[in-house]
Amino acid sequence: MKPVCTTCPYCGVGCGLLASGDGSIKGDPDHPSNFGRLCSKGAALGETLGLEGRLLSPHVGGAPTDWDSALDLVAGKFSAAVREHGPDSVAFYVSGQLLSEDYYVANKLMKGFIGAANIDTNSRLCMASTVAGHKRAFGSDTVSGTYEDLELADVIVLVGSNLAWCHPVLFQRIQAAKSERPGLKIITIDPRRTATTHGSDLHLAVRPDGDTALFNSLLGEIVRRGRVDQAYVEAHVHGFEQSLSAAQSTLPADTGLSAEELQLFHDLWIGSEKVVTVFSQGVNQSVGGTDKVNAILNCHLATGRIGRPGMGPFSVTGQPNAMGGREVGGLANMLACHLDIEDADHRKTVQSAWQSPTICTKPGLKAVDLFRACASGQIKALWVMGTNPAVSMPDADAVSQAIKAVDFSVISEVVEQTDTSTVTDVQLPATAWGEKTGTVTNSERRISLQRAFLSAPGETRPDWKIICDVAQRMGWAEAFSYQSPVEIFREYAALSGQAAGLGGDFDISGLATISEAGYAEFTPVQWPIPSGSPGVDRFFGAGGFSHRDKRARMVPVIATYDGRRRRNIFQLNTGRIRDQWHTMTRSGKSPRLSQHQSEPFGEIHPKDADELGLKPGDLLEIQSAYGRAVVRARITDGIARSTVFVPMHWSGANSATGRINAVIAPTIDPISGQPDLKGGLVQLRRFDALWYGFAVSVAQMPASSAYSAVIKTTSGWSCELAGIEMPASWVQQARNVLNLKTGSISQMRDSAKGITRVAIHEGSRLTGLFFAASSPVTVDRQRAVSQVGTDEQALAALAGLPAVGQPDPGRLVCACFNVGVNTIRSAIHQGATTLVEVGNCTAAGTNCGSCKAELQTLINAVPILTAAE
Template identity: 45%
Template sequence: MVSISKSAETALHTPNTSGPSLVTTTCPYCGVGCGVEVTLDESRQLSVLQGSSDHPANFGRLCVKGSKLLETNSINGRLLSPMVHGEPSDWQTATQTVADKFKQVIAEHGPESVAFYVSGQLLTEDYYVANKLMKGYIGSANIDTNSRLCMSSAVAAYKRAFGADAVPCCYEDLEVTELLILVGSNAAWTHPVLFQRMERAKKLNPDMRVITIDPRKTATSELADSHLPIKPGTDVALFNGLIQYLSQNSGLDQKYIDSVTQGFDVVLDECKQWTLDLVAQTCDIDKALVENFYHLFCETEKVVTAYCMGVNQSTSGTDKANSIINCHLASGKVGKVGSGPFSLTGQPNAMGGREVGGLANMLACHMDIDNPEHRQTVQTYWQSPTIASKVGLKAVDMFDDIETGKVKAVWIMATNPMVSMPNREKIAKALKKCEMVVVSDCVDKNDTLSFADVALPATGWSEKDGTVTNSERRISRQRGIMPASGQAKHDWQIICDVAKAMGFEQGFDFNHPREIFDEYVGLTQADNNGKRDLDLSGLAGLSARAYDGLKPIQWPVNQSAPEGTKRLFTNDKFYTPSGKANFLKTVFTPPEQVTTNDYPFVLNSGRLRDQWHTMTRTGKASALTSHFSRPFLAMHPKDADAMALKEHDLVNLTAGHLSHEQSDICLPLVLDDKQRKGELFAPIHWSTTNSASSNITGLYTDANDKISGQPELKHAAVALTKVDYPLQGKIFVKQSLAVELLREKFAYFVTTPVEQGTLIYFGTEHSEAEVKLWLQINLPLYDEWVSVTGGDVASTFAMREGLLSLCLFMGKEHLDVDTGWISSLLAGGLVDGEQMHGLLNNQPDEQFKQGKLICSCFKVGENTIIDAIQKGCDSVDKLGNALKCGTNCGSCKSELSQLVNQHKGLLAANPNTDPAIEDMIIPVEEII
């Protein structure tokens, strides 16, 4: 019998008509897959959110993004009705329009002329029916997913080595290992809850060692005993060198190699050239760092190597992952407690999508398109009219074929390729040319929706109902708590409606996601008999009640493992034809996008701590935009000095493949000595919906891994030049201003929500007078305007019916104006004489002189933290006791650690701790 979680059972037995109730669901962000408990009040509104204490992924912890889910769950910005050619429509018309066009294109040009581009934001049930429609009914494999951009190299490497897309580890391994190696992963920001588990494990076991391998010294490196700042793209050289070191220092498990693997001799022969000296030279790091890393790996029994986008997003991403797997196979560190190669999934359901065939080169349930027996199994089970017989178009190739006209109709679901795909200019040309672009999404505006011929409103988190699978193969329920907003439908319903309108009634007559899940489970056991890793036969035939209350569980789930499976390959049996694991020869090849004299800098990209993808959800919450309120470009101070640049200067970036029209990507500079010289970093999240020129993916070419098809989104060759706008400034305004209006006036702008309105950063060729006049024209209801000129800052304030509603600050350079201070004044509305004096002189109250925000949960700024450190709070725990920072979601702990390390030396120089520190201490009971 399938067990039901306690909180889910409570919800199942709570009447829907009165009294508060508790529902357990799953966070919609990263691949950690945290359980979330939501309380519905008497009026059936979401009122309280907290982490699920009994969910094995997070045990009650939530990061700052997860903890602010309710603040992002408003109906504001939602797509609420179908749109056809830009006009509101009804579901019958919109569905028939899509079905008719797809049928026409297929009839005239064949099934390869249509494509689906889907998303790791979909639930497994959504993914399943999309895959079924395309591969089993349309008869093409032209369905790919944005998981191609994050996990496909890891998938290809697992399949090559183990015969299946089988992640061998579980989260517990990260806690019981003796050596944790994090490669190309800033887990402190991208997987914060998982990182907290790592931190706790190291605290409980001081003998545990942590090594980070990354060109940047990130927040994650604060946990590390050693950091290897390797040259970007040299991972294969580093791990090939490790194989050579193991062979020379009694580090090989020869018995394991001989009995359960094959192909090692070829790998060893390739790796013999990689001496310590050559590795250090190629990776551009100190030889002693390399030797220490190799020694620890060789001498430590339990080793986990966890890796993420820094490995995967590369033209050699698959080889990078296989070089890591090779080292674990060579030392026998696979399938054992606390050991293994562990890819950390980027999206909440990237793995669920892989399970049901969401990638163009696979069939559902880990079966292969190029395997006739697998094709027969799937078609027979589906009783479908056809089955895809060749690999479909991967993401980059798909948009190539859209651009050339081979693909004439595309359906994009729950993703924003105009922002996330490389070579934005080409994506725009492709979508503009395409005969039919259909977009299903829960938002009414993003960069891709502007190209939609048909826009279909989909449900979002708290409405969606189904399952997701996290990084450790754990299936969890994402439950529908609220009714759909407006006319929105679940993605699986939309797909089934279109399928039936195309004439495929038989295969898509589902009434509930449980029915789809049950069909999917049945396919995992079809013709399996232990031949395939993905087996959910133990979940077959779930009742509606059992499905609704399904407890998180790791696959395989079958007769042998009815409670799920923590680790794979514990029996040394793999899913290759021979049953042995494969070593793969990996050859070091440098990144494809090489620097030149004209484009001398390497651009790296990544995520920020408090943001997610293209900000359609996290961008709504002022609490999540306060850590970094606008995009930036990080640069080593010595590089900046060489170019006569300083902090906050605006710079334009360009790359060789861009046309003149697409070359104006403008970002403010941040100086960071944790960068390697000659290298830059910028976040991925901003787009034209909230900025003039901040989407950096256009700087990357189509360069991609020839095996996995994953684009190289960590290594672009770029040039930069300083931009001198005569006027820069900030506008704090209660009333929103349309992006289109901002674009007309400001060459550079970024908008971000603040607690009482919107903050707009801008740079312009216009004069102060022209900017003020433009605001007065576009805000006609603001009835009183006060301006102050003279000095370095010109200020303008506007009232509406006596209440402060706008603050404008302008000058020749970047202006430091405290956002919290202005928000508090806007919230108060009425401004007294002292406050107005402060405004006129840009002098905030003392309480707002905190500096850069570090702790989003408790609004604790950098200056406050530094002051506490200098008064005696010389550890993260002491800072938490004094200021609460780091005691809620924990996402800021790495930055707190950085500040402690930077400033505790001042305390040591002055051992007479300020007695005022005692007054800062807050009892732990109050924090809890």
Template identity: 45%
Template sequence: MNTVVRSTCPYCGVGCGVEARPAVNGGHEIIGDKQHPANFGRLCVKGAALGETLGLEGRLLYPEVDGERMTWNAALDETASRLQAIIDEFGPKAVAFYASGQLLTEDYYAANKLMKGFIGAANIDTNSRLCMSSAVVGYKRALGADFVPCSYEDLEQTDLVVLVGSNAAWAHPVLYQRLVQAKKLRPQMKVVVIDPRRTATSDIADLHLALRPGSDAGLFVGLLNYLLQQQPLMTDRFDGQSDATTLAAGWSLAKCADFCQLESAAVQTFWQWFASTDRAMTLYTMGINQSSSGSDKCNAIINVHLASDKIGRPGCGPFSLTGQPNAMGGREVGGLANQLACHMNFEPADIAKLGRFWGSERIAQTSGLMAVELFEAIARGDVKAVWIMGTNPAVSLPDSSRVAQALASCPLVIISDVVRNTDTSRFATVRFPAQAWGEKNGTVTNSERRISRQRGFLPSPGEARAEWWMISQIARRLGYAEAFSWQHAHEIFCEHAALSGYENNGSRAFDISGLAHLNLEQYDALEPVRWPVTTASTPAFKSWRSNGKFQLVPVEPELPEALADHRYPLILNTGRIRDQWHTMTRTGGVPRLMQHINMPLIDIHPHDAKRYGVTEGDLVRIASRQGGMVARVQVSDSQLPGNVFAPMHWNQQFSRRGLVNGLVAGVCDPHSGQPESKQTAVRIQRWQPAWRGEIFAREKIEFTDEVQWWRQTSHGVQHFVCAAENLPAAWAETLTAGRGWQLQYARGDGDFYHLLAWHNGELQLAFYAAKGWPDINTSAVVSAFESAPTTAASRHLLLAGKSAGVLRDAGATVCSCFGVGEKTILSAIATGCQSVGLLGEKLRCGTNCGSCIPELRALIAKAAK
């Protein structure tokens, strides 16, 4: 029997193929699928650690209503009854669904069909609104369809790659390494990185343009003007060229350089490279999309590709990299509130067409509420029931404290999720246990329009079910049994595929009708395939606008709405870090993924650090007009002066005050509804607690309000970094009082306080506090909970936070794939490993996903000084 199951990674939109096979010591080993065309076997560290996310700790396993466990039938009956009562009293627009790019296409399709087709309102939106809805608007305006006109193979064929607003080295590591390899094989290929920060992606850049945050449109509108001076437009191909070119004509090199705060020579170099090369690609993500003018920025990029004919050919095109594994699939099924299924729109012909196919007279007639306005409507009381599927909006949406307040006031909050306790689920009226990755079956679509199968290889634990099953069960109870009679995800996929071709005749780009007649065996065996997939021949690229012309969209560059002032003098940028994913509900539970960056940080330029009196490792309070957080300072000249950066992952399960989106305002692009998460005016203030420390405990720790804490994931022990303004000894007494533990402690004139607590020879608690960060060997302390030291000398070493030398302190983790620390790397460099290749030969670092290579190079350079 073949025990290998081929599936697709559940993280970013690269859509890497994986293989799951039983591990020798139990569990499953996850490796890259060498046959999958997205990754050919390569995985990033998060994908490689998938086998470590398959445990059941913290899982939601049974349905609950009002905090009480129920059978599925009782929970479904009660939920449907409450939904129906709200619809009867307040109408269908009082109900909303909020979905996720983590859902499979079949789940997404079922949710969209129920809401827009039978409840009769369009109030279904998705967390994908937060990452790629501006890209959708850009493509639809220019091409007449949400059609990404590029593939990963184009990276091997292009002459110029422009990465704008994209730290692909961390956010899309496998695709970035594919680009690294392409440049290695073709050194003449040029790479331009356009980003206010110098990120790991800049490691291979021939040119880095550290422009003013949010000024990207000026750079590309100016490029359009430059291109038009070199070569006139073929006007018979375009609409809108008059307005677009007139606007562009005002953007001279000098004006553009001033607007973007760049050197004119650097801008001119970029423009010359783009104009002179035959094949160019522009890869863009959140730095473009998450803006109050993100749609226009997307069109400014698409305009230059259209005007220069660098689109629709190998090695060419504007390539929006999606952030989630099935953000593209959600776009296909109508998961956004302002679109209908299969790329249809809220137009009379499309509404009637969908009604005929679904056999429904209740098709939503107008767009619904987009993500930010949806939760504003919940806060007002206009929406009285919301079903949140596989996402955590209390962390991921801007102005997250207001989102929490809205959910707290909502009469009916339904959560279908894998994890029981999240920042969002604490407001749940109803909890439905969802299948996790490795348990569910269906399809996802990646950034290059490639449909791949996610296949289950684990039994569903407890009473977990697929979201499509939950949705169909609710639909039946609402009276729509005939339209939701599916018994398998395969049936939903085939219905979706049939709808894509229904009365299409080439009018819609999305068409997979060639897959509509797959039987169950063929569906199970489906190989990765890029759409369109039809029985007729279709052009690889064209305009889907009614007149067959492309649209040049006039763009007037605008700066972000967030402006620094005397009260909030810094601009905060938010984004992903290398080893974490979204709100950490999956990756946060993997110890090795917490080793690279283990708590919220704020990157700040040395000039600003000096100005605000902060140094490396300090704690600061960050405040905006919306809220505040606490983070650890990382001084870095990769930032522009006046700008800071903080990661977006931490939630209230991992940090007391780490919600970065609590600072971000709900300002949105007027066309796409995508929030401006990349620019927020903030101030920082150094926080000087009485002590900072680390605590390890066998049992759960209860923190008092004055203690700031950051949870660290370690094997077999509760582990927190913490800080407070009270005395550490007094706080430690509250943890040990009345337990009958044997205590061992050391203190040093207020400079440090260390405490060990023992019971029957087992270590129960270890606490290390100091005025600065305590210098301890974390591995040695964690190991002591598994195998306690027995001699007086070894216990005294543990009290000092050290070991007898068996477990050496490797320093901060640089290579998460193989657990290689900074101290180990610096030691190897000192003994002659003065290249990335030599370090890889000796320590293996940099030889798997490659994400740590920029840091390895930086350490080599540091050692050489």
């Protein structure tokens, strides 16, 4: 079958893919976002397409039902809530995983027909502060530049962005540009040492939340050195003097950097006109996130370094359609096509286009407040679409309880069992990536088409169709009578032309008459795409901002810092890892991706670890007033004192105590409403387990016990675990952990050393292995995984040793070629001392390149012997 051109469903880079029905995935060499490049997650998408664990039919009260019954129930409950309690008694919580057509009809239903704005999105958790900062400065939520600017720049500043792991293909493009132009300088600003810092020329380990102080210091230095673009500021900018005054109140010490580091940063940024400042979640996820964004924008506006090739501020989005969601009005404080709820002319335009009976007149509840309203009883009916807030929201335990408290709740999902779906009344089966068609917009404003290349399984339906089915039953059949996504897209594109007539930047009206065939053959295109005239590649190089006077606003921001160090109070920083995505409902299906980081961990500085009595391999308990988590301690000097970093991916389905957002306070940026996911205050202590375990089973294992982390393997599942009570029977404990109730038992025990090992067979087939000890278990994990499901003899399996002549490859480093850390170390010891040589010996790092930073770290750790030695 000819491969289908489609778009990756992971981060906001928006890579083009060539996908086939047999699950083979390749990079699309003609897509302008990636030119054929892929990251480890994108390359493994074919391993995530199975139907295991899929929701394939509607469920009500936990029991399967038919579509008509489920839809009638949903429509009836929402209609009753609106009738009895008013429009503000219902809410939608949606996702950057939705396609723009899905997003559009959900917003149309809520804002134009129900008449409230209580529809927010998980993009509130990642990019809301950028939206607010853009609107304050530009008058619109507009990204000024393009990916090409990264290759044209002389200096690239990465702020709060582990680009090498979170947007790997962009990092590959930057590294390729640096190879061609070694003079290109890369600066990473991050309190942590990450994979990105290893590929940078300068790492500035600012104190946590020190970004505003750093860019305020830069603005002051721009003025001191006489590098303000006076002509640009006078023609296009307001607020310069006030912003400078605020910036000059900042103390250099508030950055946490030395005078030498500050001067080097100032020299590079100010001395090179072609500067691109890339920022992401490390900037946005803060109580001062909007101010951080504006501190960055202030420096670019003051120097006129915006909207021209190779320069400008550049926000990179976390989700595949976070940008598309912003364009269709997916946030509770905006209307479709970048129009404003508070503006009467904007409301009138949208209502007229929709021919709707009403229109919302005030912003709705933002994510944190939305779930608080669920808990208080204000929200009577809640619809969650394509996201898992019981894991991803701060104070996640309270969010789970809030959903339970709502009189009626429904979720549209692809997965049967998630932390959120298990607490909703109705589950509606949606089509997944590869089964649906619609548009997404990436971080550089490029619209691409996700195309179906698989049949819709079971009774699943596209999200837009589910929403329209409900809307029709609520009495609005004509307005939601779409027969295909292209009809929705045409309406949305036509509305964008009217929005542009009101002075907005977003305009795709040139696509308002696109045909079915044209939509099917859609090629990636950057907006604006106005009707009857050419668009532009970049914005604001010659002014033309969206404020009524067409001038930008520099915004005064004050950097504040409380420098006190409190005993055993740590700042919790959360984020992503290389090979997993969100709450792992998709990426967790890939055995390969799960091998790199197989359990939740907490990075902690060696001196803090010493004070807490932590040793490598120990478990770490993280506690706050909101909840607790237990993760594996990872001791590293790459993190600042009094801070701890924990990945955000683990859910109740795969780690009983790994849900780190349960620990985080629901504190938000007062302007954007974005949660402070990188600033929680927690207490740490060593988790004193009585025993530790490792298990492998052909059956799916529950995430149970005091600590557990379950991952998919090639032969079944494996689990790291620990307990705080000694089992009455190790055999029964093994059966419970392995989820194997039958089968013959083989057991080895060494009471003196506190070691127990159990194997379970069904006939000659080994179905499970369980290892327990009084300290973290040492076995060849890959060997154990390969033995389960085979006719391996029990004694050989219980030995837990590598096969003869087959050394333990160790923890996976290169996910593309399954290369372990021990294999790489062996190649280095044998003389491979560069990335190219390691790649030639092991293939590691020769595909997506996401592991190159880790490979370089391994190379650096081995002394290079001279000839005399």
